[in-house]
Amino acid sequence: MEDAKEAKARAIVQRLREHGFAAYLAGGCVRDRLLGVRAKDFDIATDARPEVVQTLFANTIPVGAKFGVVVVLIDDDPFEVATFRADAPYLDGRRPSAVHFGTLEADAVRRDFTIGGMYYDPAAARVIDLVGGQRDLRAGVIRAIGDPRQRFAEDRLRMLRAIRFAARLDFVIEPATMDAIRRAAPAITEVSAERIGDELVMILTEGNAARGMELLRQSGLMRPLLPEVEALIGCEQPPNYHPEGDVYRHTMLALSMLEYGCSETLAFGLLFHDIAKPRTREVRGGKTTFYGHTELGAEMATDVLQRLRRSRFIQARVAYLVHYHLRLGDAHRMRPSTLKRMLAEEGFEELLSLARLDALASSSYLGFYHFCRRAMLSHAPEQLRPPRLIGGNDLIAMGFQPGPEFKTILKEVEDLQLDGELHDREAALAWVRRHYQPAAGS
Numbered sequence: 117m118e119d120a121k122e123a124k125a126r127a128i129v130q131r132l133r134e135h136g137f138a139a140y141l142a143g144g145c146v147r148d149r150l151l152g153v154r155a156k157d158f159d160i161a162t163d164a165r166p167e168v169v170q171t172l173f174a175n176t177i178p179v180g181a182k183f184g185v186v187v188v189l190i191d192d193d194p195f196e197v198a199t200f201r202a203d204a205p206y207l208d209g210r211r212p213s214a215v216h217f218g219t220l221e222a223d224a225v226r227r228d229f230t231i232g233g234m235y236y237d238p239a240a241a242r243v244i245d246l247v248g249g250q251r252d253l254r255a256g257v258i259r260a261i262g263d264p265r266q267r268f269a270e271d272r273l274r275m276l277r278a279i280r281f282a283a284r285l286d287f288v289i290e291p292a293t294m295d296a297i298r299r300a301a302p303a304i305t306e307v308s309a310e311r312i313g314d315e316l317v318m319i320l321t322e323g324n325a326a327r328g329m330e331l332l333r334q335s336g337l338m339r340p341l342l343p344e345v346e347a348l349i350g351c352e353q354p355p356n357y358h359p360e361g362d363v364y365r366h367t368m369l370a371l372s373m374l375e376y377g378c379s380e381t382l383a384f385g386l387l388f389h390d391i392a393k394p395r396t397r398e399v400r401g402g403k404t405t406f407y408g409h410t411e412l413g414a415e416m417a418t419d420v421l422q423r424l425r426r427s428r429f430i431q432a433r434v435a436y437l438v439h440y441h442l443r444l445g446d447a448h449r450m451r452p453s454t455l456k457r458m459l460a461e462e463g464f465e466e467l468l469s470l471a472r473l474d475a476l477a478s479s480s481y482l483g484f485y486h487f488c489r490r491a492m493l494s495h496a497p498e499q500l501r502p503p504r505l506i507g508g509n510d511l512i513a514m515g516f517q518p519g520p521e522f523k524t525i526l527k528e529v530e531d532l533q534l535d536g537e538l539h540d541r542e543a544a545l546a547w548v549r550r551h552y553q554p555a556a557g558s
């Protein structure tokens with residue numbers, strides 16, 4: 117497990133100790149060490165004050181010196197070195213009203229969950245566990261440190277953190293902790309949309325996304341955060357296409373196949389791919405339809421992502437995925453130029469992944485997927501996006517007036533080029549001469 121980053125973190129601990137301070141690895145990296153998984157990052161807790169930490173290391177950034185956090189850079193790797201803290205009362209449910217520096221004991225009990233409230237002394241290879249973290253880690257339990265109701269009142273974001281850890285680690289949330297989340301769930305809206313968005317992304321992309329969504333629903337957090345997803349529950353669809361059940365069950369089944377580390381856009385795309393089904397559902401003559409659900413779904417997805425303050429790129433990509441997720445079924449009927457244009461679209465690979473998971477969560481018919489993959493493999497990039505044979509200047513030279521017709525002509529030439537019917541410039545010019553004439557008098 118020893119990796120380069122861990123060695124650097126140990127060196128930081130070592131240096132603090134050489135100067136007479138207490139120092140430990142703390143929080144998530146201790147949990148991950150006990151689980152035998154590689155930690156994302158290594159945090160250090162110490163009794164040295166931030167000003168002192170800054171003098172002991174050559175390269176530091178006082179990111180949160182007020183809160184006792186200094187980032188120490190070793191080569192280019194950042195490490196958070198935090199002075200033991202004892203938080204003063206929370207006034208607004210978000211940030212402590214003041215920070216007091218304290219002891220390791222006080223630092224441990226201001227952390228949110230037992231499994232993230234442990235310390236590790238690298239020199240002695242010893243875990244310091246004052247909160248029952250090892251017991252809960254063995255049992256697979258997320259448990260708030262101290263009184264759960266109070267802890268979620270202090271910081272509402274912790275509700276989402278509990279769900280994120282339970283989903284990622286496949287742990288259960290201890291009953292009193294879950295009960296406290298249920299009571300406080302409506303107050304989640306006190307947290308900024310950005311931070312909610314960041315947590316949701318982590319819940320969706322760290323594996324076990326379906327369990328994460330289920331926990332959101334069970335805890336009452338889905339209603340205030342993602343009411344559009346909750347509305348999928350009970351939205352019935354034709355069983356011949358969807359033996360798995362309603363739109364919610366279908367979506368959860370699809371999410372359950374997302375892998376650890378998948379992109380945010382694929383995850384949101386899958387979560388929202390059928391988001392407009394409840395609003396477009398119609399039953400006529402015993403037939404259930406959802407006409408226009410992909411277009412409306414793209415709009416709805418954009419709205420949700422805007423609400424969560426995700427970037428414009430994320431919004432646009434997810435809207436693309438939702439809008440076109442059913443188009444691949446027609447791939448084998450497309451004219452070559454249409455197919456090639458689709459294969460060359462930015463985001464197409466992701467669209468293909470999404471459509472595959474969508475299919476696996478219902479009919480499991482994957483013919484279109486293999487067809488598209490084969491098509492991608494059999495076309496070199498320069499075949500999908502070949503240099504244009506002719507341009508606007510050629511049309512002007514032929515006596516055409518610049519105008520809307522230009523686009524039509526050039527698109528037709530490009531279609532024929534992609535269809536494999538026009539191969540060079542001369543042929544393209546001859547084709548234009550045969551099919552179009554410059555307006556008289558020009």
Ligand code: ATP
Binds near residue numbers: 156226228232271274
């Ligand atoms: P990850 O592997 O996702 O980074 P982590 O446990 O390291 O998980 P971080 O968000 O990196 O989580 O926070 C580091 C540590 O700081 C946590 O383990 C926890 O002890 C403490 N902590 C972080 N956020 C809070 C919070 N909102 N309330 C209380 N303690 C917190």
Ligand code: MG
Binds near residue numbers: 144145156157
């Ligand atoms: Mg961490």
